[in-house]
Amino acid sequence: MARQVNATTEAALKQWESFIPFVYDDADPKPGLKKTRLRPGMKVRGTATQGYGHTGPDVYPGAPDVTEAQALAWLRSDLNPCERAVATSAKVDLTDNQFGALVMFAFNAGIGAFKSSTLLKKLNAGNYAAVPGELAKWNKTTIDGKKVVSNGLVNRRAAEAGLWAKGGYIQSSGTPALPQRAPLINGKVVSTITAVSSTGALQFVPHDGPLAYALAGVLVLACVVGIGLYVWDRVKN
Template sequence: MTRKVNAATLAHIKASEGLRLNAYPDPGSRNGDPWTIGYGSTAGVRKGDTITEAESERRLVIDLTHAENAVARLVKVPLNDNQFGALASFVFNIGSEAFKNSTLLRKLNAGDYAAVPSELARWNKNDGAVMAGLTKRRAAEAALWRAPVSTVPNDDIPHHPVPPNVPVIDLPDPPEGGKFPAWLWVIAVLALLAIVGLFARF
């Protein structure tokens, strides 16, 4: 099954691309090619084309699948979800062939994870000109690359809510090794005897 990007990556890609329902020319290209529509989709797009939001979402899934497959196929070292997402966003933008021949991929596959943010930053030009939008996008991808992956609760474990009006008592963790000191056991036994003695009076 194809590995998919996480929600943080999808939100980043949508924000970076923006949603355009009318075809527009590549802002960094001298001749306007390729024409783009939806969330940065270029396949078969021509001047004058229009699209619906639903079709934009469908195109995004298809285009993103190509990027996800390329990262899964070309990267030979383990990646967490944010690292995978950052690279998928990168490939979504520059194409799989450019990624395949990049110094970034070569360094990463050699185990140099720390080199990725600086290598991403180098890809901020279009037709030789530095683009502010690409500089911002590469910085966001680098931030995503560095971001720790949040721990997701195990949904298989049932969670029982505390009934209303019932105080919640935070008990201290036991000492290392899970054993309580002897004096604490003495107090517990004395308290138990006191409770037994109290009930014996009735």
């Protein structure tokens, strides 16, 4: 059976995408159900989207609303190629949460972007610590044909980094998952965490439990601050 995301990842995706029954423009900055419904003839600045982040020819301005059950079926179907891409392209062991974080990234940025990314190259070279910083670089969206930094994507990348930081199960290709107190990095279980900047500072993972979640929160906050400083520096120069 092909590897699939765990319940933690699916819940994070559902929370992040939000269930929106009508068709909306993903460039619309308004949150959740406050987004503007796309009606026939309306201009789409980004991508027409519906349900839990579903896009495609069946999503267009004026399309009928969908139920949450249909949106969930779409989500699970949309995740299948992303799960296969991560499972076949990542050549190193991944915890369930690390696998989920990469699937979330591929789902949002696109499978082609994931496969050709520096993130994947560094990960396959054994550089687990580079992943949060590489995720942080994918913070731009296209609006009216122009690439602009999106606060939503800045926060989304930080959420993926937070999921990456959580403990979970180690699973190699073709082998059953084994319980671990923390992910393996270069073959060793680690229990230290450091801040992550936009250039990718070291990131180690704490043991499970309240301390793990607290430290994961520190990681996410440090990631957001690092990205903000990076963007500010680019604006000044």
